[in-house]
Amino acid sequence: MARYNLEKQLNILEYALSSLWRRRMKSLSVLLVFGAVIFLLASFQMVTQALSDKARQVLAHTPEITLQKMSAGRQEGIPLAYRDKLAGIFGIRRVVPRIWGYYFDEVRLANYTVMGMAVDEMPEGARLDTALARGTMPGPAEQGRAVIGSSITNALDLAGRDTFSLFRPDLSLKSFVVIGEFSRDTDILTNDLIVMNLADARDLFGIPGGLVSDLCVYVANPTEIETIAKKISDALPSVRVLTRPQIQKTYQAVFGWRSGFGSICLLSALAAFVILAWDKASGLSPEERREIAILKVLGWETRDILAVRFWESVIVSGLACIIGMTAAYVHVVYGAASLFRPVLMGWSVLKPDLHLLPRLAGGDILLILAFTVIPYLAATVIPAWRSATVPADSALGG
Numbered sequence: 259m260a261r262y263n264l265e266k267q268l269n270i271l272e273y274a275l276s277s278l279w280r281r282r283m284k285s286l287s288v289l290l291v292f293g294a295v296i297f298l299l300a301s302f303q304m305v306t307q308a309l310s311d312k313a314r315q316v317l318a319h320t321p322e323i324t325l326q327k328m329s330a331g332r333q334e335g336i337p338l339a340y341r342d343k344l345a346g347i348f349g350i351r352r353v354v355p356r357i358w359g360y361y362f363d364e365v366r367l368a369n370y371t372v373m374g375m376a377v378d379e380m381p382e383g384a385r386l387d388t389a390l391a392r393g394t395m396p397g398p399a400e401q402g403r404a405v406i407g408s409s410i411t412n413a414l415d416l417a418g419r420d421t422f423s424l425f426r427p428d429l430s431l432k433s434f435v436v437i438g439e440f441s442r443d444t445d446i447l448t449n450d451l452i453v454m455n456l457a458d459a460r461d462l463f464g465i466p467g468g469l470v471s472d473l474c475v476y477v478a479n480p481t482e483i484e485t486i487a488k489k490i491s492d493a494l495p496s497v498r499v500l501t502r503p504q505i506q507k508t509y510q511a512v513f514g515w516r517s518g519f520g521s522i523c524l525l526s527a528l529a530a531f532v533i534l535a536w537d538k539a540s541g542l543s544p545e546e547r548r549e550i551a552i553l554k555v556l557g558w559e560t561r562d563i564l565a566v567r568f569w570e571s572v573i574v575s576g577l578a579c580i581i582g583m584t585a586a587y588v589h590v591v592y593g594a595a596s597l598f599r600p601v602l603m604g605w606s607v608l609k610p611d612l613h614l615l616p617r618l619a620g621g622d623i624l625l626i627l628a629f630t631v632i633p634y635l636a637a638t639v640i641p642a643w644r645s646a647t648v649p650a651d652s653a654l655g656g
């Protein structure tokens with residue numbers, strides 16, 4: 259009995275393949291449109307996962323806790339004297355000052371992120387050189403030296419030279435010499451970044467002595483981050499305390515919001531495709547209706563006709579999934595997700611060259627199949643069932 263059922267299904271599958279071949283132009287058009295819908299959905303999922311993984315990897319070496327002074331909901335300079343108030347908190351390894359801000363380039367209409375760092379005071383400051391494609395990080399005594407991100411070279415037209423100038427608040431020029439460039443592997447954070455020492459950043463932004471943008475707190479035991487953050491909040495109630503997990507969650511939320519917005523837009527295209535498939539399937543041509551009637555006259559049961567439509571839908575949707583997901587992988591890896599960069603990369607003029615390694619988990623694949631294959635199966639099998647229940651004589655007579 260099992261062998262008979264297997265042979266029967268194989269025969270039905272063979273007939274389904276021949277039926278698709280007879281209507282090959284129609285089947286090909288549906289396959290291409292279906293594959294395009296899956297390509298868009300899979301690309302968004304791959305890009306979102308890859309960006310989240312990249313952000314998690316890069317943020318793994320950021321300070322465990324960051325302190326910022328807030329006034330009327332806006333960040334302002336935090337006194338260096340606050341470091342003395344943190345000296346009595348057990349578990350803090352180091353408190354390192356940092357100055358940073360945005361520099362607007364009126365010529366190129368782009369924002370640069372300028373950061374002054376005390377590399378010599380950071381617990382693992384020497385390891386920062388591993389994030390550079392060339393050169394070294396500027397030391398405290400190296401005045402007028404800077405390390406730049408990959409897009410800054412093009413934005414400032416530094417090909418063939420290593421000096422550039424930025425305006426101070428009083429419109430006087432401050433010159434810098436490029437002594438290093440960040441690796442493209444860290445572009446998601448350093449693409450538009452200019453790093454210098456604290457004194458140069460203070461001079462460039464005109465920040466008074468004794469104030470910095472924020473304080474980076476390094477802890478001895480990462481498992482005690484939340485406990486130490488609570489003690490800092492009690493000691494300095496006017497300071498905003500940001501932990502590394504909170505910053506990582508912020509990045510995840512940003513990518514998730516953008517991908518969710520794009521996915522909603524793509525679901526409208528998916529809905530249109532399902533409506534089109536339903537319309538085409540429910541509006542069977544006279545030849546297709548006659549074919550169903552002839553099969554019933556020859557002894558085919560309704561479930562056999564449904565099995566033919568089911569296998570046709572499985573073949574089309576299976577091929578569409580393979581084509582769509584393969585195209586999505588190529589688009590993300592070799593095309594740098596060029597179709598979705600304006601949505602996912604935000605408003606910045608200087609957008610990094612993404613080198614993403616897509617990761618599509620089993621749950622993501624099931625989600626894509628649930629949103630595409632199942633509606634398509636319903637849109638093709640149900641109208642076929644309605645046609646198969648029509649008496650054969652009436653179908654032949656029509």
